[in-house]
Amino acid sequence: MTTTLRAVHEDITTLAVDAIVNAANSRLLGGGGVDGAIHRAAGPRLLEACRALGGCPTGEARITPGFELPASYVIHAVGPVWHGGGHGEARYLADCYRNALRLAAGHELASIAFPCISTGVYGYPFEAAAKIAVSTVRHTLAQAPTLREVIFCCFSGRERDHYAVLLSDGNPR
Ligand code: APR
Numbered sequence: 001m002t003t004t005l006r007a008v009h010e011d012i013t014t015l016a017v018d019a020i021v022n023a024a025n026s027r028l029l030g031g032g033g034v035d036g037a038i039h040r041a042a043g044p045r046l047l048e049a050c051r052a053l054g055g056c057p058t059g060e061a062r063i064t065p066g067f068e069l070p071a072s073y074v075i076h077a078v079g080p081v082w083h084g085g086g087h088g089e090a091r092y093l094a095d096c097y098r099n100a101l102r103l104a105a106g107h108e109l110a111s112i113a114f115p116c117i118s119t120g121v122y123g124y125p126f127e128a129a130a131k132i133a134v135s136t137v138r139h140t141l142a143q144a145p146t147l148r149e150v151i152f153c154c155f156s157g158r159e160r161d162h163y164a165v166l167l168s169d170g171n172p173r
Contacts, residue, residue, distance in 0.1 A: 007163030079118030
């Protein structure tokens with residue numbers, strides 16, 4: 001079976017997929033940006049579930065229920081803060097996508113949506129991050145055989161268009 005990769009311009013909290021990925025911080029206690037939006041939409045039980053996890057190192061991911069979200073699960077991934085590119089940022093970012101897909105596979109999920117991890121408050125250059133996101137997902141799909149759909153959920157039309165170009169380059173799936 002094939003897995004569809006697509007880019008959308010949406011608020012990720014509205015997506016009725018098996019899991020949405022949160023661009024979290026290592027404390028996993030909420031924040032601004034997409035983290036704040038997800039916690040607001042999921043309700044207070046999400047914070048309780050996150051408290052029980054005791055944090056998450058950069059590059060790793062943890063899974064909780066989605067509570068009041070349309071998504072069944074939230075996969076909290078902790079992206080790197082951009083410090084110029086010489087501190088392993090690219091590897092940590094790729095690890096976020098790899099580890100989120102590993103969790104999706106472990107829970108036999110069929111659909112997952114990613115925000116543009118680290119490209120907001122954490123300052124990662126958008127184009128470089130998008131390239132890592134698409135190539136890491138493409139190279140990890142074989143390890144997530146239940147996945148039918150991967151959505152790159154952008155918060156602007158410009159970002160969505162950029163992902164659409166990356167996804168349309170005809171690479172064999
Ligand atoms: N839906 C989809 N994407 C969103 C949404 C939303 N509702 N809100 C914000 N975004 C986008 C931003 O426009 C950006 O492209 O998510 C991307 C990631 O930006 P941030 O949320 O700032 O996340 P990040 O750069 O990874 O920084 C993480 O910010 O919010 C805090 O607690 C969080 O400390 C952590 C840090």
